[in-house]
Amino acid sequence: MSESVVLDNVELGVGAKTFRFNCAIKPGSITAVTGPSGSGKSTLLNLIAGFETADSGRILIGGRDATLRHPSERPVSLVFQDNNLFAHLDLFTNVGLGIHPALKLSGEYRQAVSDALSWVGLDGFEKRLPGTLSGGERQRVAFARALVRRKPVLLLDEPFAALDPGLRQSMAQLLLDLHGQTGNTVLIVTHDPNEVRRLADEAIFVDRETILLHAPVDEFVQRDDLPSLAQFLEG
Numbered sequence: 001m002s003e004s005v006v007l008d009n010v011e012l013g014v015g016a017k018t019f020r021f022n023c024a025i026k027p028g029s030i031t032a033v034t035g036p037s038g039s040g041k042s043t044l045l046n047l048i049a050g051f052e053t054a055d056s057g058r059i060l061i062g063g064r065d066a067t068l069r070h071p072s073e074r075p076v077s078l079v080f081q082d083n084n085l086f087a088h089l090d091l092f093t094n095v096g097l098g099i100h101p102a103l104k105l106s107g108e109y110r111q112a113v114s115d116a117l118s119w120v121g122l123d124g125f126e127k128r129l130p131g132t133l134s135g136g137e138r139q140r141v142a143f144a145r146a147l148v149r150r151k152p153v154l155l156l157d158e159p160f161a162a163l164d165p166g167l168r169q170s171m172a173q174l175l176l177d178l179h180g181q182t183g184n185t186v187l188i189v190t191h192d193p194n195e196v197r198r199l200a201d202e203a204i205f206v207d208r209e210t211i212l213l214h215a216p217v218d219e220f221v222q223r224d225d226l227p228s229l230a231q232f233l234e235g
């Protein structure tokens with residue numbers, strides 16, 4: 001279940017800024033998206049997910065033109081920085097919404113929801129409300145909701161930023177295990193050079209509204225000709 005993602009001369013103007021993106025993400029790869037704050041990393045993911053619409057250029061997912069498709073029609077799941085759970089709904093329902101917005105959940109889907117909660121270490125949390133969880137636990141629920149969707153492309157926008165280092169590592173391992181099973185195409189925004197090294201096959205460096213470098217991780221971490229990248233790699 002993996003698909004390529006291609007941004008072909010994509011341009012998007014917001015306020016005084018114009019984002020320009022060209023890239024081809026390999027099907028089944030994990031690509032880290034890094035770069036300074038405000039450079040355009042979330043915007044890149046939002047364009048792929050369809051929460052921003054390009055002014056020009058094309059977005060191809062699995063070879064099909066998705067440029068004008070509604071987010072719900074794209075084979076993509078996005079986990080945001082702030083996890084966007086519905087405060088008045090219990091965790092079972094929050095995760096189930098990833099599968100079926102109308103909540104007509106079959107036995108098989110119910111099992112999938114419980115399995116996803118268990119995957120992220122929240123067994124038996126089905127009836128809890130988001131307000132009763134820690135920030136890190138809420139982020140794990142958001143991750144579970146993305147898992148049950150089983151979409152070929154998984155977009156993660158700093159999914160582990162709020163977690164302590166130990167939990168961060170175990171969630172990163174969880175992502176690798178999941179990827180080993182599904183082989184889906186993953187883009188993950190991270191500010192952590194170690195996470196890039198540990199998780200990714202390839203890495204993208206976004207700087208000032210465009211992609212400055214897209215390279216295999218081995219090459220990426222050795223480049224010393226781009227001052228803003230060198231600064232990032234030094235941590």
Ligand SMILES: Nc1ncnc2c1ncn2[C@@H]1O[C@H](COP(=O)(O)OP(=O)(O)OP(=O)(O)O)[C@@H](O)[C@H]1O
Pocket residue numbers: 014015017035036037038039040041042043044
């Ligand atoms: N809809 C919008 N209207 C106005 N400005 C926007 C909009 N979307 C993004 N921007 C601006 O574009 C820039 C890039 O935003 P983006 O969220 O993509 O950055 P980022 O690289 O993800 O940053 P961070 O690491 O801080 O999350 C920021 O300066 C942001 O304020």
